[in-house]
Amino acid sequence: MVWLQKLFTKTDNDNILSDKTDERDWLNLDPQVFGRSKIFFSTNQSIDLYELEELCDSVGWARRPLRKVKKALDHSYLVASAWEVRGAKTSLIGFARATSDHAFNATIWDVVIHPRFQSKGLGKAFMKYVIRKLRKDDISNVTLFADAHVVEFYQRLGFIPDPEGIRGMFYYPE
């Protein structure tokens, strides 16, 4: 897969779909793995909620009311997305977002790479991109709650479970 040489190169793209300034971080891909697909990451690409729902469906996540998803995205500090460009078609293939107080803490939620693109090193590169964005903003503490089966995935990226005995806890009303 070997393909990370020049990750995060800024390129000027002229075809802007979103009304926001469009920054696309194009990946250097191994054509043997990715064929004619091009892939970029972004933190300001407009996201179609139906496309996001399909992506979440593809990994078996429970459906959530779109109105609430929209609210959550609007109030996330960072909304990161990964896109495949193939000919004229641009498809959402990865997603992650973070809540934050803009100063001390950020918490990453809803990390997903489409099954068709998993196990190719994309998840790792995408998380590195997300972390870079958060650290660039001088946020001291980047945290997340990892499902049991992905603890190792995050450990390889430099996340430590329960550091100094700190425990992640969830409220369950009786």
Place this chain on the structure above:
Amino acid sequence: MVWLQKLFTKTDNDNILSDKTDERDWLNLDPQVFGRSKIFFSTNQSIDLYELEELCDSVGWARRPLRKVKKALDHSYLVASAWEVRGAKTSLIGFARATSDHAFNATIWDVVIHPRFQSKGLGKAFMKYVIRKLRKDDISNVTLFADAHVVEFYQRLGFIPDPEGIRGMFYYPE
């Protein structure tokens, strides 16, 4: 200490320090424990950053740049405070805040009760107040990262560590 009968009664207070609408949730206190002190909780009381710093000092937390603290408070979804009123003096004796996406997830940070008021049931009542506020806003998932020595404190409130193997993780850059 027995003092929770009528917690969260709304009262109209005329002396408004803050420019926001001022809601004070007064506690029913046992005078044998609290003497002539009155105590209320609030989520919209203006907080003096120096007073907050003193409170954090009192439990031995590391100092943080006030500019950053202000930013974090401004971008917290919920800022809750506990106050002692004694005669004409109103003092900050408890604090907690939460980040949130306003829809699915909230994460509680910086929970503290002044040592002079600890072990009287205040921390428990204050956390119940914070949880009530978050749940009232229809936030599904209330989370936190608990220091090792307070895991039990949160467990008694209904928080579960590592539910279904979910692990709290922190990023440590090499």
